[in-house]
Each structure stands twice: as structure tokens, then as C-alpha cells.
Amino acid sequence: MWKKTADAANRSASEPESAAGKFTYAELEENDEDLKKLRTWFEKIRKLDFYAASLGAQADERLARCEMLRDEFARQAFDVQDEKRAANGGRGANHRR
DSSP: OHHHHHHHHHHHHTOTHHHHTOOOHHHHHHHHHHHHHHHHHHHHHHHHOTTOOHHHHHHHHHHHHHHHHHHHHHHHHHHHHHHHHHHTTTSOTTOOO
């Protein structure tokens, strides 16, 4: 079970949104939802791990990395939206003339 959790965390951490420059609120919301699912899964497994399997620590590290990457992605998404707002003269990034 821990291996599947760690693998899911790796997939989440390697999502291509950053590389593709998709720094949007929608992508940030999607990343938050994925991270919430991972945390829920992680906590359920932790409650069932009576013997403290060694992969639990590895999964914990990977989940912490996902959280750090999500925070960095959030900072970049907010920076991009602020730049768009500034380029539009202070109006919302999605404002059309």
C-alpha cells in the first residue's frame, strides 16, 4: 500500500503544468484536490500500518515534497496572474475590452 502511495506522490510531483507554463488558478485548484486525495489516502494507510513499514517514511517524504512543489506552483501562479493584471492596467487578468 505504501508503494502505491509513494508512486502516486511521485506522479503528482512530476505533473507537467510547471514545465508547460500552465500557472493558472484552475491548475492550482486541481493540484490542491490531488494533494487532498493523497493526504486522505496516506492517513488511511497510516492507520492500518500496525508494523510501521519502512516504505511509510519514504511515502511521507514524497508527500512532503508534493506539498512543497504545490506551494511553489501556487507562488508562480499568483505571480503570473499579478503580471497579467499589471499588464491590463490593474484590471483582472481575464477582463476583456
